[in-house]
Amino acid sequence: xxxxxxxxxxxxxxxxxxxxxxxxxxxxxxxxxxxxxxxxxxxxxxxxxxxxxxxxxxxxxxxxxxxxxxxxxxxxxxxxxxxxxxxxxxxxxxxxxxxxxxxxxxxxxxxxxxxxxxxxxxxxxxxxxxxxxxxxxxxxxxxxxxxxxxxxxxxxxxxxxxxxxxxxxxxxxxxxxxxxxxxxxxxxxxxxxxxxxxxxxxxxxxxxxxxxxxxxxxxxxxxxxxxxxxxxxxxxxxxxxxxxxxxxxxxxxxxxxxxxxxxxxxxxxxxxxxxxxxxxxxxxxxxxxxxxxxxxxxxxxxxxxxxxxxxxxxxxxxxxxxxxxxxxxxxxx
Amino acid sequence: xxxxxxxxxxxxxxxxxxxxxxxxxxxxxxxxxxxxxxxxxxxxxxxxxxxxxxxxxxxxxxxxxxxxxxxxxxxxxxxxxxxxxxxxxxxxxxxxxxxxxxxxxxxxxxxxxxxxxxxxxxxxxxxxxxxxxxxxxxxxxxxxxxxxxxxxxxxxxxxxxxxxxxxxxxxxxxxxxxxxxxxxxxxxxxxxxxxxxxxxxxxxxxxxxxxxxxxxxxxxxxxxxxxxxxxxxxxxxxxxxxxxxxxxxxxxxxxxxxxxxxxxxxxxxxxxxxxxxxxxxxxxxxxxxxxxxxxxxxxxxxxxxxxxxxxxxxxxxxxxxxxxxxxxxxxxx
DNA sequence: TGCGCCGATGATAGCGCTTGCATAAGCTCG
DNA sequence: CGAGCTTATGCAAGCGCTATCATCGGCGCA
Numbered sequence: 001x002x003x004x005x006x007x008x009x010x011x012x013x014x015x016x017x018x019x020x021x022x023x024x025x026x027x028x029x030x031x032x033x034x035x036x037x038x039x040x041x042x043x044x045x046x047x048x049x050x051x052x053x054x055x056x057x058x059x060x061x062x063x064x065x066x067x068x069x070x071x072x073x074x075x076x077x078x079x080x081x082x083x084x085x086x087x088x089x090x091x092x093x094x095x096x097x098x099x100x101x102x103x104x105x106x107x108x109x110x111x112x113x114x115x116x117x118x119x120x121x122x123x124x125x126x127x128x129x130x131x132x133x134x135x136x137x138x139x140x141x142x143x144x145x146x147x148x149x150x151x152x153x154x155x156x157x158x159x160x161x162x163x164x165x166x167x168x169x170x171x172x173x174x175x176x177x178x179x180x181x182x183x184x185x186x187x188x189x190x191x192x193x194x195x196x197x198x199x200x201x202x203x204x205x206x207x208x209x210x211x212x213x214x215x216x217x218x219x220x221x222x223x224x225x226x227x228x229x230x231x232x233x234x235x236x237x238x239x240x241x242x243x244x245x246x247x248x249x250x251x252x253x254x255x256x257x258x259x260x261x262x263x264x265x266x267x268x269x270x271x272x273x274x275x276x277x278x279x280x281x282x283x284x285x286x287x288x289x290x291x292x293x294x295x296x297x298x299x300x301x302x303x304x305x306x307x308x309x310x311x312x313x314x315x316x317x318x319x320x321x322x323x324x325x326x327x328x329x330x331x332x333x
Numbered sequence: 334x335x336x337x338x339x340x341x342x343x344x345x346x347x348x349x350x351x352x353x354x355x356x357x358x359x360x361x362x363x364x365x366x367x368x369x370x371x372x373x374x375x376x377x378x379x380x381x382x383x384x385x386x387x388x389x390x391x392x393x394x395x396x397x398x399x400x401x402x403x404x405x406x407x408x409x410x411x412x413x414x415x416x417x418x419x420x421x422x423x424x425x426x427x428x429x430x431x432x433x434x435x436x437x438x439x440x441x442x443x444x445x446x447x448x449x450x451x452x453x454x455x456x457x458x459x460x461x462x463x464x465x466x467x468x469x470x471x472x473x474x475x476x477x478x479x480x481x482x483x484x485x486x487x488x489x490x491x492x493x494x495x496x497x498x499x500x501x502x503x504x505x506x507x508x509x510x511x512x513x514x515x516x517x518x519x520x521x522x523x524x525x526x527x528x529x530x531x532x533x534x535x536x537x538x539x540x541x542x543x544x545x546x547x548x549x550x551x552x553x554x555x556x557x558x559x560x561x562x563x564x565x566x567x568x569x570x571x572x573x574x575x576x577x578x579x580x581x582x583x584x585x586x587x588x589x590x591x592x593x594x595x596x597x598x599x600x601x602x603x604x605x606x607x608x609x610x611x612x613x614x615x616x617x618x619x620x621x622x623x624x625x626x627x628x629x630x631x632x633x634x635x636x637x638x639x640x641x642x643x644x645x646x647x648x649x650x651x652x653x654x655x656x657x658x659x660x661x662x663x664x665x666x
Numbered sequence: 667t668g669c670g671c672c673g674a675t676g677a678t679a680g681c682g683c684t685t686g687c688a689t690a691a692g693c694t695c696g
Numbered sequence: 697c698g699a700g701c702t703t704a705t706g707c708a709a710g711c712g713c714t715a716t717c718a719t720c721g722g723c724g725c726a
Contacts, residue, residue, distance in 0.1 A: 010682055021706045026684060036704060051475065056453040057399060058682035060390045061711050068454075071434075076409070076419040077613055086409040089436050098450055101404075101434035103422050107557060117431055120389040121401075142341060144382065226617035255617065261594065262619040280410055284559035284588065287594040344711055354676045359714060369674060391712035394681050 009050040018046035029054055056098075064144070069307065070118035071102040072111065072128040076226040080249040080277040081129050081151070084296030086101055088127065091300040097124070097307075104130040106221050112136070119143050125307045131193060132158060133224050146310045150299050152194055153320040160303050161320035166194050169292055170201025173274065176327055177244055178209045184273060186242035188215035188231050188252065190223040195248045198276075202246065215242065223248040228255020232263065235271075243272060244333055250275035250282040253289050257332065272333035285333035298323050342383040351379035354471070362387055389431075393455055402640065403433040403451035405444065405461040411557040413582040413610040414462050414484070417629030421460065424633040430640075431456070435580060437463040441555050445469070450535070453475050457642045463525060479643045483632050486653040487526055494653035495635050499527050501532025502625050502658050506607065509660055510577055511542045515605060519575035520549035521564050521585065523556040528581045533607075535579065548575065556581040561588020568604075576605060577666055583608035583615040586622050590665065605666035620664035631656050 011029075015022040020039060028035045028175045035043070046052075060066040069092055073081050088139055088209050100123060102114035111130055118126050118141065125146040132149065137158045140147045147159030177185055187202060189195035203214050217234055219227040231252070235242060247253040253275030257267050265271050267287055275282055278293035302321050310316060344362075348355040353372060361368045361376045366509030379385075391400040402425050406414050431492070433456060435447035444463055451459050452472065458479040463484065470491045473480045480492030487494055510518055520535060522528035536547050546663050552560045552566055562583070568575060580586040590600050598604050599619055608615055611626035635654050643649060 012682080022682090023684080023707075024705060026682095027705090030684085034704080039704080049392045053449060053452050053476075055394070055455065055682055057390050057455050058711090059684070059714085061394050062386070062682080062684040064684095064711070066390065068433075077415050082410050086436065089409070089434060093435065093447070098454060099434045100401075101422060102426065103419065114426070116386060117426075119386050121386065121431060122390050143386075152507070176335045225614050229617065258591075259617050281558050284562065286591050355713080356677080356715085357675060360675085363714085367674080372674080386714055391681090392714070394683085395712080395714040397681070397714095538706080 009052045010055070013050050014043065014052045017050060019043040048221075056124065064122060065311065066098075066122045066124060067096060068098040068100055068121060068123045070102060070114070070121075070123045070126045070316040072102040072104050072114055072118075072126065072130055074104050074106060074130050075222050076103060078226075078249075078251045079222055079305040080229070080251070080279065081296075083277075083279055084129075084151070084294065084299060087297040088300040088303070091297065091304055095304050095308075097304075102286075104128075106131075108133040108135075112139070115139055119145055124311060125303070127303055146307055146316075148303050148306065150303065151294070153322060157320055160306055160316050161319065162299050162306075162323060164294060164323055164325045165201075167201035169276075170198035170203075171205030171328055173198075173246060173292065174202045174205035174209065174211070176329070177246070177274070177333065178206065178211055180333065182244040184240060184242045185211070185214050185244050185246055186235060186238070187246045188212060188219060188223070188227075188256075189248040191218045192221050195223075198248075219252065223252040225251045225255035225258075227252050228257075228259045230319065231256055232259035236263075239270070244268075245271065245273050247273060247275050250277050250279040250289055250291055253291070253332070254281055254285050256285070257285065257289070268278070268331065268333050274333045278328055283329075283330065287330070290333040291328050291332045293326040293328050295323055295326075303331045342385045342664045343388070346383050346633075347376065347379045347385045350383060351375040361615075369539075373485055375438055386390055391594065397455060398644065399431075399455045399457060400429060401431040401433055401454060401456045403435060403447070403454075403456045403459045405435040405437050405447055405451075405459065407439060407463050408435050408555050409436065411559075411582075411584045412470060412555055413584070413612065414629075416610075416612055416626065417484070417632060420630040421636070422635040424630065424637055428637050428641075430637075437461075439464075441466040441468075445472070448472055452478060457644060458636070479640055479649070481636050481639065483636065484627070486655060490653055493639055493649050495632050495639075495656060496653065497627060497656055497658045498534075499530040502536035502609075503531035503536075505658075506531075506579060506625065507535045507538035507542065507544070507659055509662070510579070510607070510666065511544060511664065515577040515666070516545065517573060518544075518547050518577050518579055519571065520547060520579045521552060521556070521560075521589075522549065523579040524551045525554050525555040531581075552581070552585065556585040558584045558588035558591075559594035561590075561592045562584050563590055569596075574604075577601075578604065578606050580606060580608050583610050583612040583622055583624055586624070586665070587618050590618065590620070590622070601664065601666050607666045611661055615661075616663065618665070623663045623666040624661050626659040626661050628656055628659075653659035 002154045011022045011025050025043055080304040092099050104111040123145055127148045129151050149157055149161045150163055153165055187199050189199050206214055253273045257273050260267055260271050275289045275291040278291045282289040282291045334376055344355045344358050348358045358376055422432050437444040456478055458481055460481045462484050482490050482494045483496055485496040486498055522532050522534050586606045590606050593600055593604050600606055608622045608624040611624045615624045616620040
């Protein structure tokens, strides 16, 4: 019975066992087709025998390509990105990438630290859904790492942007609610840039359509289920009760519905509510929640495709990738 | 004005700029106190001037320590671990570790791949909340990576376990509900091992206390908000309506409450509901949800402390770390 | 004054892999 | 049948760090 050396086996161990050079084993590991079938078979066997696990630190150092992607999001709990991120992580993993997760919160310095950490690890790409501050372009541009902003389409993206127009999303919602006959919308948004753009889009369109004044309130980022309580209390104090509340996330919409119902109101008859993001709960709530769907899996796929192309040396598309959105009319409005 | 070389600066660049050897710069980067104050200052300046970002692939390769920790969980959306994982990621990041996130789903092969990927990256530790299959011990034991199972206390953990007794959690809940006067509990659990243990603990204690029969149903992993609908429908078809439903997660409890209320039942008067995990929504729902609190942040801290000690060569505690749990009585039962 | 020590630094040998270049067969074809 | 390819493999030079060992001034102390 073969002695198992007590150190973890390296390429060389596999090589000598298979009777080839370590270069050949390396080739086999990274691209099996380039070695002859018979050799491949011997190497495969040798790998299994010694229980070889490649050292990606060494590989990454040598190739300056890490097969690792950083995903930066503000939060995990109740995050509007959850479904998108779950899709993202699944797609990245099955695409052979390792995911480095960073939680930025709302702090720019935290975001910066995480970006530095990612660059330190020579990640192939950084996918960020958080806010971008002014120091980031300089950091990123000196590296070969691809920077991808998701969920928005900034005028001048750092690297690549994959998202949709928040302004259009806002105005689409305005048209929808107007056509449904609502007249006194109340907006509740997290105080982030994107939510602000949606709000502007809504208000502008609403007024263009001849709608009256639009009231609005702000909640902390992220807009969570738990905010529902305070938001509802605030609404009750409004001089005139709105007939529909436009929420910055489905979770907030859910929280608001719960509160409204607890207060004896019927949704949507007494108060209609719409969310944003088409999180899984939106279709499962009672009443089901009218919302905007964003195709997270599509964003993930586009991101991965871009990373691949970029890795192979192709130029990036010189314009952001617009994945659009889709209004989903359900029971709540 | 100084020319910025178009390649990314290395330790050597910093060293020559500061007029010291690269070894000294390395010392400064990893442990500033060991270099003389004046030298430190020069190095600090040089680092800022050239915009040096350490290459952790190279560092990790040389030191065989990656400062990276893999976190493996089944899901992101509606996961009972969300709050724990958020705490975990925050604590790890501020502790200087990079987090590699893996979503195992319910597949053992997926879990295996992720563990291999983690080992390939020479992570300092793998923190797993998923199910452990028989092939894992062999994989992990040949490496120097610390394996940490969280949220449970298995008899024979692979590496270290940090969690609590699911059996005790089950029996505590049984005692609590009995003392509150409930008589016909119905259990709804995800079909995972841990949930099964809690159920057994509940049933056994319930019967010890002289309670009658306990009905139970199973849902897919993870037990989510959306399951509430089917679970409620099933309950209605039970020969005798339960007076309290014990759910495997707060999200499921929430979903069930929503359904019950939509059907005109009052919670807890007509049907009481309890959850598990003390997710943030539990205290924010109407009614607030009675649940079991598990201190996720404590688990995270214990894990990090263990990783640190292990990295410094200390032996692991030879017994699992029991962080306990706490029943939180709220309005829903 | 001289010995031993300690704190600060330099020189250097790898860590385990990738990859450009060189080599050696096998093929095709006029 | 040999020039000119293509294909399969080996050789060896790094990738950018860390860590061991050696060096070299002080400095306390007998």
